[in-house]
Every structure is written in C-alpha cells, then in structure tokens.
Amino acid sequence: MAKRRTKTRTHIRASNATAKGKNGVKTMSRSPKSMVIRIGAGELGSSVSQLVKDVRLMMEPDTASRLKERRANKLKDYTTMAGPLGVTHLVLFSRSSKGKINMRLALTPRGPTLHFKVENYSLCKDVAKALKHPRGGGQNHRTPPLLVMNNFNSPNADENSQVPKRLESLVTTIFQSLFPPISPQATPLSSIRRVMLLNRELPSSLSANEQDSYILKVRHYAITTKKTGIPRRIRRLDPTEQRHKDKKGLPDLGKLEDVADYLLDPTGAGYASASETELDTDAEVEVTGSATKKVLNKRDLLRLKSGETKPEKVPEKSNVEKRAVKLVELGPRMKLQLMKVEEGLCEGRIMWHSFISKSDKEIKAMDETWNRRRKEKEARKKEQKENIERKKKEKANGKSNGENAAADGEDESMDEDDEWDSDDLEEDSDVGQDEL
Numbered sequence: 334m335a336k337r338r339t340k341t342r343t344h345i346r347a348s349n350a351t352a353k354g355k356n357g358v359k360t361m362s363r364s365p366k367s368m369v370i371r372i373g374a375g376e377l378g379s380s381v382s383q384l385v386k387d388v389r390l391m392m393e394p395d396t397a398s399r400l401k402e403r404r405a406n407k408l409k410d411y412t413t414m415a416g417p418l419g420v421t422h423l424v425l426f427s428r429s430s431k432g433k434i435n436m437r438l439a440l441t442p443r444g445p446t447l448h449f450k451v452e453n454y455s456l457c458k459d460v461a462k463a464l465k466h467p468r469g470g471g472q473n474h475r476t477p478p479l480l481v482m483n484n485f486n487s488p489n490a491d492e493n494s495q496v497p498k499r500l501e502s503l504v505t506t507i508f509q510s511l512f513p514p515i516s517p518q519a520t521p522l523s524s525i526r527r528v529m530l531l532n533r534e535l536p537s538s539l540s541a542n543e544q545d546s547y548i549l550k551v552r553h554y555a556i557t558t559k560k561t562g563i564p565r566r567i568r569r570l571d572p573t574e575q576r577h578k579d580k581k582g583l584p585d586l587g588k589l590e591d592v593a594d595y596l597l598d599p600t601g602a603g604y605a606s607a608s609e610t611e612l613d614t615d616a617e618v619e620v621t622g623s624a625t626k627k628v629l630n631k632r633d634l635l636r637l638k639s640g641e642t643k644p645e646k647v648p649e650k651s652n653v654e655k656r657a658v659k660l661v662e663l664g665p666r667m668k669l670q671l672m673k674v675e676e677g678l679c680e681g682r683i684m685w686h687s688f689i690s691k692s693d694k695e696i697k698a699m700d701e702t703w704n705r706r707r708k709e710k711e712a713r714k715k716e717q718k719e720n721i722e723r724k725k726k727e728k729a730n731g732k733s734n735g736e737n738a739a740a741d742g743e744d745e746s747m748d749e750d751d752e753w754d755s756d757d758l759e760e761d762s763d764v765g766q767d768e769l
Contacts, residue, residue, distance in 0.1 A: 364513050365421045367396045370411055372427040373404070380456070381434060385426050387457045387665040391529065391553045392424070393474040395513075408679060415441040422511060425679070426451075436669065437679060438507065444677040445684065447507060449549075449669040460664035468555050468661040477512045478527035478553070484535050496547050500674065500685050504547075528554045528660060546687060547671035554660040561655045 369389045371377055377385075389398045397420075411423065425437040434454075439446040461467035485505045490498045508531060515525070530552040586592065629637070676682040682703045691699070 364395055365510055366419050367392050367422040367424060367511065368400060368411060368415070368420050369396060369424045370400065370426070371402050372408065372425050376404075377426065377428050377434075381426060381428065383456050383458075384454055384665060384667075388424065388426075390457070390474060391478070391663075391665065392511075393477075395477060412441065412678060423678075435672075436667075439678050440507065440510075441678060444675060444679075444681060445503070445507075446675040446677070446679050446681075447504065448672045448675070450672050452548075452668045452670055454668070455664060455666040457664035460662050460666065464662065466661075468557070468663065473526040473555055473663075476524045476526055478529040479515065479525050479556075480509065480512050480529050480531070482508060482531045482533075484533040485531070487535055497685070500547075503674070504671070526556055527663070528556060530554065549669045549671070551665075551667040551669065553663045553665065555663050557659045557661055558656040559659075561657045 369385055369392060371382060371385050389396055389400075408425070414420075415423065421441055423437070423439045423441060425439065427435050427437075429435060434451040436449040436451055437446055438449070482505065485508075486498075486501050487496070490496060490501055492498055512529075532550045532552070534548045534550065671687060673686045674684045676684055682699065
C-alpha cells in the first residue's frame, strides 16, 4: 500500500506544537506559557473575576486569554492538561472562608508554589479613570512585556534572617521565568511595547508591623516614544505624531510678518499655552534607524566599472535619532504579601512561612514524616503496578486456557459424531441384508 503524502508547505503547525529534531526525538517549544485560573468560579465576585481578566491581558500573548472555568472544575483538571498544552505556570485566584483574596503562583509539573495574599488591587478601568489621557491596549499585547524587578535581593539578607537569601533567589527565578528572555543583540526595540514592574518594599521603608513581611507591588505600563529636538508646532504637522485635532481651527496669522514666528517662537506671538511652553521632561534615548543606500542600475554599474563616471559622494548622515520615552499605566495594580512557599504543586512540604516558625527539632520531625509518607506512596505505586501486571498475565493465561479447552471440546464432539455415524451405517447394512 502506498504511503500517504503529508502536506508541509500549506499546513503551518502551531507555535507550541511538537516537532521532530535531528535525531527524530519530539521536542516542544521552550517559550513559557501560563494559565490564570479562578478557583471556585462564581463564588469570587464580579470585581475579582474582572481582576482575573485584567491579569490575563497583562500576561498575553503566551496565556490562555479565553479560558472559561466551571464550578465543577478542580485543580487536578488544570494540572492534567498543563503537560499536553505546554503550560509552565499556573496563576490561581481564590477566596478564603474569611473573604480574603489569595493568589498562588505555581510551576508545573512539580512546583514549587508561592502563596500570596492580595492586600489591595485596582482594575484597569479604575486606572484609566484616574488618568487624564488614558491609553488603550491596541497592538501592544501581541508581544510579551519587559519584566523589570527592583529590590528582590536585599543586601543584608542571609540564611538566618526572617526572609532568607535562598527564598529571595527562588522568588527571583520564578518571576524571571514568567516571560521569554530578551536578547539585547537580537530583539528589535519595536517589539518591546509594555513594561511589567515588580517592586519589593524593603523592611527599612515599611511600618513596624510589616518589618518581617515580603511585599511586592505590581504595575503595568505601556511604552510611548516621540521625537525630540523639534518644536511642537512643527511636530504636529507630521501625520505619525498627530494626537489630537485642533478644535479651535486655524490661528489668525495676520499680525505676523513670517510664519516662522508662529512655528519657532510661539511665545513671542502670544499663541502658546502653558503646556506648550513646558520643556520635555521625559527620558531621552538614542535610537539607531535603518540607513538607506542608493541602488545603481545596470548602466551605471557598467559606467562605473569602465571608469567613465565617478560615484557621487553623498554626505554621510547620522541615522541616530533622539526619542523621548514615556510610560502610561495600563493596569492592573496589585499589592501582594508572600505568605508561604510549598515544595510541590499546591501540595507538599512547607519550605517557608511568614508567621509560623519551627525549631530544628520540629523541622527534623516534619522531614521524617514527609520521607515516610513518600516511601509509603512509592510502595503503594509499586504494589499497584505489580497487581496490574499480574492481572494482565492472568487474563492472558485464562484466555489461552479457554481457547485450548474450547478446541479440545470441539475435537471430542467430532470424534463422538464419527463413532455414531459408523454404528448407524452398520445397522443400516444389517437391515438391508435381512430384506434381501
């Protein structure tokens, strides 16, 4: 039978689909993917559900933005599907019996899990109402944001402090793995359109009750740029830089001798407003643009090779331009307090707790308990595996014995039929002889 042809030119695979490497081994894309989930959907309330949607928008594009939870869904349902879908991070929002909102950040498939308490938050619509000129998402969410972390590693931390050094390194590693790494040499600047800022409040800037707590503040901004060194009146003539249409119409230039008095020196003519006379206070950066080169046709190339004409010397122009960078907040805002760290995926030994501290003797007893439970679990798994293999063998042997027994029964019935047929033939022959 002929082998069926597989189309590869017109059928494009998904970005997270498995592909075969050089040795024929199936590999999966290493880009981190996340799922933002509501545990107990319908019981969190409308504002927390909107917060989950805003967090999904912030985590785009490598997240399940259209995920729909059900009340019957359990955590095991999501962890089971995390492997086939290539999900590396789970962000779980839930509400406790006392009404407090909790957030868990877990790595799949084996953890660890960070437990946070959401002390306060602001939705995207609340942030937009507070801004004078809010900015929509637009095409900014097609690329992952730039992750900026501040004060994650305190200078005076050690293993004996309330927040040990190993915990700071663990939290830093987990948050760094949320988004794909950025290479300064290969990543184009135009693809960086958003910033996710994580700021940890150090104990020196906290109150007396919060000295030993680990508090993070989450902010989400959009990056906007504009050219500098050009007067605002001239910059408004550029279609790419236009923001608002002038509702007052054209100004009266009858008293001016030259249009340059209006464009270059608006303060002398009295047409400038207070905002137009302010200097640009945004941070300025130098951006290297793409240099254009003149392409010669075949006739010019032949003349150039024969020496008839000399190439024109074009004055060198710098392709570096200055741009002012400004951040516009998109939301949401969150203030998170780290409560505890678990070893596994939402279950396992507690590695650190914010309020409960144990002695060395208690920690040793807890480790022994976990080791005993792990050994018992491994023994149960081994016993179950042996039972399954034994039942499979018994089933296979029983089936083969049944087939042999059925075959022997058919042979015996055939022998009996043959003997019965021969006796009948003898009786028939005797009757025929008497009649003769």
